[in-house]
Amino acid sequence: MTTFETYLDARNGTVLDDDLVVVLRNIAEATRQISDKLRTSSLDGLTGSTEVTNVQGETQKPLDILSNDIMLEACRRSASVSFAVSEELDTEVAIHADGKYAVIFDPLDGSSNLDVNVTVGTIFSVIRATTADDILKSGRGQLIAGYAAYGPQTGLVLTIGQGVQMFTLNDEGVYMLTNADAKIVPEAKEFAINAARRSSWDDAVAAYIEDAIDNGHNMRWVGSMVADTHRIFNRGGVFLYPADRNKPASGGRLRLLYEANPIGLLVEAAGGAAIIGTTTILDIEPTSLHQRVPVIFGSKTEVDKISAAYQERVLGA
Numbered sequence: 001m002t003t004f005e006t007y008l009d010a011r012n013g014t015v016l017d018d019d020l021v022v023v024l025r026n027i028a029e030a031t032r033q034i035s036d037k038l039r040t041s042s043l044d045g046l047t048g049s050t051e052v053t054n055v056q057g058e059t060q061k062p063l064d065i066l067s068n069d070i071m072l073e074a075c076r077r078s079a080s081v082s083f084a085v086s087e088e089l090d091t092e093v094a095i096h097a098d099g100k101y102a103v104i105f106d107p108l109d110g111s112s113n114l115d116v117n118v119t120v121g122t123i124f125s126v127i128r129a130t131t132a133d134d135i136l137k138s139g140r141g142q143l144i145a146g147y148a149a150y151g152p153q154t155g156l157v158l159t160i161g162q163g164v165q166m167f168t169l170n171d172e173g174v175y176m177l178t179n180a181d182a183k184i185v186p187e188a189k190e191f192a193i194n195a196a197r198r199s200s201w202d203d204a205v206a207a208y209i210e211d212a213i214d215n216g217h218n219m220r221w222v223g224s225m226v227a228d229t230h231r232i233f234n235r236g237g238v239f240l241y242p243a244d245r246n247k248p249a250s251g252g253r254l255r256l257l258y259e260a261n262p263i264g265l266l267v268e269a270a271g272g273a274a275i276i277g278t279t280t281i282l283d284i285e286p287t288s289l290h291q292r293v294p295v296i297f298g299s300k301t302e303v304d305k306i307s308a309a310y311q312e313r314v315l316g317a
């Protein structure tokens with residue numbers, strides 16, 4: 001089987017350059033370290049919460065801080081990284097003055113699930129950036145996007161612009177290529193949404209969910225986007241975290257730069273679709289580092305139905 005290392009080496013000089021190979025090697029090593037820390041967190045006193053509240057207004061968990069530190073160290077070990085942007089940090093962090101790539105990441109998404117042993121993940125994106133002004137760019141310009149899913153297995157799902165590849169961590173700590181060309185099936189009868197928030201859905205989402213239930217679709221909601229995303233990559237489906245119709249200014253729950261954009265690039269690279277109402281996620285021009293957006297992505301047939309529902313209601317088509 002192909003290893004992550006041989007996969008990178010085979011693409012160095014074409015899709016990747018030496019610098020990006022180093023960045024990816026260091027990100028992969030960071031996810032291995034995070035995976036190790038998660039596995040024994042209850043034994044190492046790394047559970048519970050700290051007294052610290054992050055820029056999101058969320059109480060940080062010890063593993064949030066540790067995962068963030070591990071990802072920052074991966075950036076520092078990569079000479080070509082100019083800036084790091086993290087869900088856990090208020091502003092971008094200058095890494096190397098002569099760097100040319102920014103690494104944007106959510107070091108541990110879904111960490112509210114840690115103490116109940118549910119799959120969580122690290123989400124990352126790599127863009128060209130020599131100045132801080134280069135960071136707020138639409139997701140279409142991402143060079144690389146990926147996530148690590150820390151579950152019964154540790155998986156790494158990646159796009160470098162040639163489809164989507166899936167790797168699985170073996171007992172020796174080596175990522176092995178287990179899917180060289182992952183595709184999201186266009187048809188699926190499974191949706192992921194937090195149904196407790198039904199009163200906040202806009203009409204298009206409410207109509208889609210009602211129709212899906214009437215047509216026998218099943219529901220799965222982990223409360224950890226990486227876990228729900230990984231299921232969609234493996235058996236299709238659609239994930240929805242719509243904006244709160246009662247608080248439109250909030251923009252939604254999920255963050256554009258380090259959640260919606262990398263997942264959106266991966267989903268489109270696997271033949272799926274990722275939208276915000278009538279527009280695609282990847283075409284949104286960011287206005288701030290921690291901007292929140294509504295998120296709808298997954299099997300193209302299902303996402304197209306939701307897009308059509310918005311077209312009817314928003315544009316009166």
Ligand code: P6P
Pocket residue numbers: 109110111112194223224225226253254
């Ligand atoms: P809710 C985790 O905090 C997260 O950002 C995503 O990983 C997850 O899909 C969502 O929030 C869960 O939100 O409202 O169900 O708690």
